[in-house]
Amino acid sequence: MDPLFSVAGKVALVTGGTSGIGTMIARGFVRRGMRTYITSRNAGQAAAMAAELAAEGTCIGLAADFSREDAPALLAAQLGEREERLDVLVNNAGANEVAQIETATADGWDMVMDVNLRAAFFLSQQMLPLLRAAATAEDPARIINLGSIGGLHIPNWEAYAYGASKAALHHLTRALCKRLGRDQPTFPK
Ligand SMILES: NC(=O)c1ccc[n+]([C@@H]2O[C@H](COP(=O)([O-])OP(=O)(O)OC[C@H]3O[C@@H](n4cnc5c(N)ncnc54)[C@H](OP(=O)(O)O)[C@@H]3O)[C@@H](O)[C@H]2O)c1
Structure with missing residues (x-):
């Protein structure tokens, strides 16, 4: 099946790949x-x-704290250099x-919203030039957002x-899909 579904040679960024689901996704990509x-x-x-992941391929670690407003732009700049x-x-x-x-606090609320929602939107925004550079009509670039049953x-x-x-985030995904799908000639309008 490899030639049919090959992703070899592609470039991926998995935020929060140091544990859990992110590590699993990154390991699959690296392999x-x-x-x-x-x-x-x-x-x-x-x-x-x-x-650890690079034992099976190519993996590079970058620093980003998404509770910081400037993190998406800083991360895009780091990736753009490479x-x-x-x-x-x-x-x-x-x-x-x-x-x-x-007992819930505003600081806790803001931190969760910033990491889970704000960062996903602004990282998608900041990565658009690199994503558009990768996309072709036959093989579009992808943004995958991790939602939750929660x-x-x-x-x-x-x-x-x-x-x-x-x-x-689920709704943001639909909104991004509606706008960015227009970049793709075969996407249903
Ligand atoms: N596990 C589940 O059952 C489940 C279910 C539904 C959805 N999800 C979603 O799936 C995704 C992964 O879940 P998981 O369970 O694998 O999570 P996890 O093991 O807790 O890992 C979370 C990752 O996010 C990173 N992170 C946390 N705060 C951050 C911040 N302020 N800035 C940058 N990175 C930050 C952590 O990196 P560092 O700590 O190294 O900075 C870590 O790599 C999450 O979006 C989660 O909401 C999980």
Whole structure:
């Protein structure tokens, strides 16, 4: 199946690739021959995980703290120094704060919203030139957003900001799809 579904030679960025689902996604990309970038708030942790994943291919760690407003632009600049195109952006980095309604804080709310929602939008914005440089009519570039069951249906724990951020991310994904799909000649209007 390799020739049919090959991603070898493509470039991917997986935010928050130092643990959990992000590491799994990055490992899969690396194994299939993608030059894969991962991020962490901690440059040392990003480098350490990248070194582990690079045992099976190419993986590079970059530092980014998405609670900071300038992180998407800084990360885009870092990647732009190394790559001329980006085939796949995975907005995976996520934060949670479980806080009861009586004690939830504005700082916790803002942190979760900033990492889960603001960063996904502005990183997509900042990466557009590299994504557009990779895209062809036959093989568009991709943005993958990690949503959550916590943003659907009936919430089952007190994670107000998390659930709201993921529900918003689901809708943001539809909005991005509507606009960026227009870049793709075969996309249904
Ligand atoms: N696990 C689940 O059951 C589940 C279910 C539904 C959806 N999700 C979503 O899937 C994604 C991954 O989940 P996971 O469980 O694999 O998470 P995880 O193991 O907690 O990993 C989260 C990643 O996000 C990064 N991160 C956290 N805060 C950050 C910040 N301020 N700036 C930059 N990076 C930050 C962490 O990097 P550092 O700590 O190295 O900085 C880490 O690599 C998240 O978006 C999550 O909401 C997870």
